[in-house]
Amino acid sequence: MQVLEVTSVPTTQKLKTGILLVNLGTPDSPSVPDVRKYLREFLMDGRVIDIPTPNRWALVNLIIAPFRAPKSAKVYQELWEERGSPLKFYGEDVKALLQQRLGSDYVVELAMRYQNPSIQAGLDSFQKAGLRKIIVIPFFPQYASATTGSVYEKVMDIVGKWQVIPEISFTNTFFDHPKFVEFFAGAARKYMQEREYDFFLFSYHGVPERQILKGDATGTTCQLNNCCDRLHSGNQYCYRAQCFATTRLLVQELGLKEGTYATSFQSRLGKTPWIQPYTEDMVVKLAKEGKKNVLAFSPAFVADCLETTIEVGEEYKEVFEKNGGQHWQLVESLNNSPQYIDLLADLVEKQV
Numbered sequence: 499m500q501v502l503e504v505t506s507v508p509t510t511q512k513l514k515t516g517i518l519l520v521n522l523g524t525p526d527s528p529s530v531p532d533v534r535k536y537l538r539e540f541l542m543d544g545r546v547i548d549i550p551t552p553n554r555w556a557l558v559n560l561i562i563a564p565f566r567a568p569k570s571a572k573v574y575q576e577l578w579e580e581r582g583s584p585l586k587f588y589g590e591d592v593k594a595l596l597q598q599r600l601g602s603d604y605v606v607e608l609a610m611r612y613q614n615p616s617i618q619a620g621l622d623s624f625q626k627a628g629l630r631k632i633i634v635i636p637f638f639p640q641y642a643s644a645t646t647g648s649v650y651e652k653v654m655d656i657v658g659k660w661q662v663i664p665e666i667s668f669t670n671t672f673f674d675h676p677k678f679v680e681f682f683a684g685a686a687r688k689y690m691q692e693r694e695y696d697f698f699l700f701s702y703h704g705v706p707e708r709q710i711l712k713g714d715a716t717g718t719t720c721q722l723n724n725c726c727d728r729l730h731s732g733n734q735y736c737y738r739a740q741c742f743a744t745t746r747l748l749v750q751e752l753g754l755k756e757g758t759y760a761t762s763f764q765s766r767l768g769k770t771p772w773i774q775p776y777t778e779d780m781v782v783k784l785a786k787e788g789k790k791n792v793l794a795f796s797p798a799f800v801a802d803c804l805e806t807t808i809e810v811g812e813e814y815k816e817v818f819e820k821n822g823g824q825h826w827q828l829v830e831s832l833n834n835s836p837q838y839i840d841l842l843a844d845l846v847e848k849q850v
């Protein structure tokens with residue numbers, strides 16, 4: 499009888515774990531063609547604009563890409579820094595810092611769901627490296643089908659075609675991670691020591707209402723804008739409910755008083771209803787009610803980007819001041835902070 503000798507994996511070469519950090523994406527440059535290319539890829543994702551493909555194709559290619567691209571490009575030009583788009587260069591910093599923190603047993607790659615560097619390139623490099631395991635960390639604190647769901651789908655599409663599918667795990671959410679809460683609370687306290695704020699606004703990226711309804715697999719739990727005041731088994735993956743839970747954790751950590759804070763949703767696109775209340779309405783209402791000093795948070799984003807720096811930090815500030823408000827301050831995001839690296843290292847440790 500032939501005896502097959504089973505040897506353990508070589509001890510001289512320790513097998514590594516691949517960490518794929520994935521953010522949403524940003525244009526390669528703020529030029530109109532690059533912005534148009536980015537918008538096309540992004541908005542043709544059926545999880546982002548969830549309407550039948552021919553309708554989405556027409557909407558994106560005949561309306562959004564031609565008309566929105568030049569306007570968006572102008573805003574991206576304002577946002578652009580020497581190192582490029584903040585969303586991407588903060589991601590590059592985080593990749594390098596996390597690699598340093600985790601050491602040589604890990605290979606850390608950064609990918610963007612849309613544009614570059616691509617998820618395909620990151621996973622290709624992992625495939626060639628013969629890794630023991632892959633850990634995918636989407637950079638979205640709350641779960642949304644359009645973000646975390648889309649990253650999962652893309653990764654599974656690619657890896658699903660491999661002959662050998664290695665062990666793979668995904669981070670789902672981290673809005674309730676103590677380090678996430680501590681970071682935003684700490685960043686806010688800096689501003690609260692400098693002046694007194696009479697209101698605290700937690701503004702999250704919005705999604706269409708229908709995407710929230712479709713996320714209710716029971717078909718009986720979601721009452722749209724009226725059921726997100728606690729998380730339970732029926733709504734645990736509801737984006738809106740997770741955003742409200744994020745606000746509650748921050749309110750508790752900062753000891754904010756009832757009546758001095760609110761949650762709202764920004765960046766609506768199109769005419770169909772998105773989750774409410776809308777940030778723009780909220781800002782006008784606050785200013786008209788006589789609120790003078792507002793501290794604004796954007797805790798759906800890990801890196802400052804168009805949606806935080808420009809939309810919350812500049813556009814809503816302008817709306818607030820135009821309607822009688824005096825002082826508007828945006829709390830920065832995790833960016834490349836040591837606290838974010840600690841948080842990510844912790845997410846990795848939980849999955850090895």
Ligand SMILES: C=CC1=C(C)c2cc3[nH]c(cc4nc(cc5[nH]c(cc1n2)c(C)c5CCC(=O)O)C(CCC(=O)O)=C4C)c(C)c3C=C
Binds near residue numbers: 545585767802
């Ligand atoms: C929580 C994260 C995000 C969700 C949910 C989300 C949904 C979503 N977004 C659009 C349309 C646009 N988003 C755009 C930019 C953008 N959005 C997010 C995050 C979420 N989007 C980020 C991080 C960014 C990138 C900003 C950057 O600095 O590059 C844009 C492009 C900019 C613009 O033209 O306004 C669009 C368009 C939809 C339709 C949607 C639906 C669920």
Ligand SMILES: [Fe+2]
Binds near residue numbers: 703765
């Ligand atoms: Fe968006």
Ligand SMILES: [Fe+2]
Binds near residue numbers: 722
């Ligand atoms: Fe809900």
